[in-house]
Amino acid sequence: MIIQEIILPLIVSLSVSIIFWLLVMIIPSLFPRETARFVSYFRGEPEDPLEIAAILSYLGENNWRRFLTMELLKGRFSEKVKELESRKCEEWRGEVESQKELLEKRKLTDDEILHIEAGKELKKRHGNLLKLVGTDRSKFQLNKYEEEFIRIREEKRGRIHDLRAKYEDFSFWALKNRNLLKYIQERIFSNRKFQLSKIKDSSKEWALIHLWGLKAPERYQTSKLYENLLLYINLVGDEKTLIELAIALSSHEKSLDFFDKIMKRVENWLT
Incomplete structure (x- = not known):
């Protein structure tokens, strides 16, 4: 009876440890993308530059956390694209109104x-x-x-x-x-x-x-742009670029300026 009282808790404890180990180590290794999507579902989108910088550091890893970074920042990236499009459209509209006076x-x-x-x-x-x-x-x-x-x-x-x-x-x-x-x-x-x-x-x-070439700014292809950004970061990105990207994707007041700058850099790199 005493032996059962000793062994049973050990078995339970060992079983819990094995299950935990499977959840933490094996499953993420076997299903990195699925694990990343699952974890990102329960995490809010990051807005603080320091938090985003920490998440971006995972891009250099070759595990499920790399995919987690891509999932977490995809939403922020899409939001920033929309904000940048809106700002460029507003600037274009202002330019049209000012140029009307010169006609x-x-x-x-x-x-x-x-x-x-x-x-x-x-x-x-x-x-x-x-x-x-x-x-x-x-x-x-x-x-x-x-x-x-x-x-x-x-x-x-x-x-x-x-x-x-x-x-x-x-x-x-x-x-x-x-x-x-x-x-x-x-x-x-x-x-x-x-x-x-x-x-x-x-x-x-x-x-x-x-007639005079003042065309409205083109809409971005968000998914393609995100792929190009990840490729750029993977091949030529350095610590300075990651810091700038962290600010660009954050809620910082200058974030759109940084975002526009990085998008132009990626575009120039591709051409």
Whole structure:
């Protein structure tokens, strides 16, 4: 009886120890990703830079805690991407409003008229062949069409008085000291429509976006961006980068500045 009283607690204690050891050591080793997801489910997203820095240190380990870091910071990363997109969109909107004040209504210049008329003639002659030049990038072909474009343009110069009359009622929103030559030329050599009616009747915002290159910032591909960031950290990241990333993913008041800086660094590294 006494032996049973001694052995039974030992067996129970040993069983508990074995189960605990299995939970802590074996299962995480066999199922690192699943363990990381399970643990991250019960942990809140970190916001403090020091806490995030400690979590980032696990990226250098080759066990389940590496996957835990990736799981814990994925949510923070997505939030920061949305915040950065929102800020860039707000900055772009402010830039559009300020640039509207610099727009003025004006008529087409002689050079713009000649570009349009020569472009129409070239498109009529070659059509989709011009579009193929954009994909082929053959220097010979591109020069061939450019030379023909220049010849047509010079031929029409003698009729500029009549052509001016054709566009007498055409006016549009333009930035001072800027012209439409690049816009027209891009449309010619991609065989796209000039959109003259839209240009004539456009709002200031449309003109800024479509004529003068003030396009809205592109949306980030969050999952791809996160993969690229992890790859960058794994291959070239150092202690300074990890500290900057910890601040970038935190609730620090300068976090978005750090985040934008790191995203640009990753983008430059990839290119």
